Amino acid sequence: MTRIAVGGFLHETNTFAPTKATYDDFVHGGGWPAMAQGAEVLRTMRNINVGLAGFVAQAEANGWEMVPTISCGASPSAHVTRDAFERIVKVMVDGIRAAGPLDAVYLDLHGAMVTEHLDDGEGEVLARVRSAIGNDLPFVVSLDLHANVTPDMVEHADALIAYRTYPHVDMADTGRAAARHLALLLRTGQRFAKAFRQLPFLIPISWQCTDDQPCKSIYRKLAALENDAVPTLSFATGFPAADFRDCGPSVFTYGKTQADADAAADNIAALIESHENDFDGRIFTPDDGVRYAMELATRARKPVIIADTQDNPGAGGDSDTTGMLRALVRNNAARAAIGVIYDPASAKAAHAAGVGATVTLALGGKSGISGDAPYKETFVVQNLSDGQFIAPGPYYGGRDMDMGPSACLRIGDISVVVSSHKAQLADQSMFRYVGIEPTEQAILVNKSSVHFRADFEPIAEQLIICAAPGAMPADTAALPWTRLRPGIRIKPNGPAFIPENKSRSTG
Structure with missing residues (x-):
């Protein structure tokens, strides 16, 4: 029987927000299900709109045996504390190491986690899991549409697959999509080529809604481009309140050849950039x-x-x-x-x-x-x-x-x-x-x-x-950015970010 280690760890970090996410916040869950470990994960992750729940349902339909580690999430806030991150990731990685023979690993992550000691929370999670399982085991991850995807995340996973709706009514569907892609990897033994493009401007969250233009037509085009040569591709609009180099929207695609992946990524990236003027609208006092x-x-x-x-x-x-x-x-x-x-x-x-x-x-x-x-x-x-x-x-x-x-x-x-x-x-x-x-x-x-x-x-x-006073300005240019990548526009058609040669060490 195919054996898959599974887990989930979700947090969307606003580095300008007033309150950090503690371990107890993940235990409670906020709007997420309460923390579960071991077999309790599979009892919790059923018939709800969460990526891991969708994966579980599809995996069971495929006849796979799942080895659950930990599942948890906390309400978006400022940085995840070092204590919370290290305790949760230890349970996850130790569970994978102790699982015995595995055929693959699936994780449900957000993609925009910043911790007290790490800019790229998910990149570190993926690096530690990859170190535990080696380079040959397939490793697939579902992400939030608001993920701030980094090069390390792309490197360590065989596929990152992001939601396509905001409101996120397809979280469970994305978990099912991750299971289908993992089944393809297991059936063919093929590793797909990867392409990753970071886009040149931040997108305010109020204009990321997929029920409205331009996102509605962009995601329709995205779905139409999927085929045998490019089985999955994603556009993450980004979470524009995380002050680090890789904050912002991105496109990531997987193709049978590098040319297939690159062509799809360039096509979608050009489409998004052509709509820069449209990522704006009226906001009232x-x-x-x-x-x-x-x-x-x-x-x-x-x-x-x-x-x-x-x-x-x-x-x-x-x-x-x-x-x-x-x-x-x-x-x-x-x-x-x-x-x-x-x-x-x-x-x-x-x-x-x-x-x-x-x-x-x-x-x-x-x-x-x-x-x-x-x-x-x-x-x-x-x-x-x-x-x-x-x-x-x-x-x-x-x-x-x-x-x-x-x-x-x-x-x-x-x-x-x-x-x-x-x-x-x-x-x-x-x-x-x-x-x-x-x-x-x-x-x-x-x-x-x-x-x-x-x-x-x-x-x-x-x-x-x-727009009343709050921690998440509707105008991304109003945030006191210090650490974005040089040249990214801090709003659609806005000024480019110019660093002041300040740096922050990461562990």
Whole structure:
């Protein structure tokens, strides 16, 4: 029987964010399933939208035996601590070494991990695994669409295969695609030639959505180029908040010959570069966005939905800034709801007060973001929750969620979801779990950039992007870059990065 070692370790690192990812964050998972080790990995990774879950299903259909090591993820944040990285990778690599005879290895990684001691987290993971298994064993990896792919990652894996949707509704599908490519490697014994291209400009995440142009047509073309000569190719739009040399979008392809791989990579890279002007769009200030939403709501039949994009916990924000809440209150918005504001102390105070009580709080604003502060006001406790629920929408795909003790607070005609754990508001259940029916609101403010669209676009009158103070600027040129590769444009058609001869040692 074919034996495959499997594991997963996912983190998207915003090096400008306020809070690091600790080992305990990976144990809990945030919006990811809780950490699992050994046989528990295969019990956890079933029927959910995660790359490893898709691989498991396809591997079982192929009749493969899987040797599970560890699976874990944490909400995007600042650097992964050295302690967390080393403990998790040790379990993974030791598990592979102890697995006995293997035919291949598959890992589900993000591709944009930066640690306290390493710029290229995934490159180091892949190097250690390759050292453990030798050069002959096939090694395939699934990646997030936002991966900042590096030369080391390409070198150490036989194939990197990235998601093709944002919102990421194809995470499990990408795991299945990795299993199909691995089956091809095992059946033919062939190693495919690799081509890797790094593109010359950063792409803001708000304009990476694959439901809209230009990404919609780019990914359609990408899929059409796959054939026997080039069985897989990927375009990773990159995560433009990691201050290191290899941050940015890339293309990586695998062909029967080097000429096949190069031609496909050059074709896609040229297509992406031809759309540089299109990776941009309108972003509202908080007050302008709220007033526009209120005007639309006077004639809308469905909610107007505002993305609080700069405090997106899916991009490293702490999900606790108060700029959009202040704008709702300041403009007397009606039938409005905002979530999720991460504030364990306020959630605890609401639970102590009880439903129907009034509580005076310094809500949110605790992550030290410039231009933001706690919102000191009196709220009515509308509803309480233990934070346990299932998120059935297309992004979370039926995951068990644990937001900790949570509350629905009310101020005027505005409802506020407050939680004790943070996760991106990308599922309607994240309003419902505290008693807010999203379809009955005139305005919804979601701390998310794009993932929310998968579940909310069907109920939306219109989508608006607002930029209140937060850890993930919608304009990538606003970030204080110091370590990008020389010459990359820090936004579409923006200025080229020029280093100041500063360096950081990596271990």
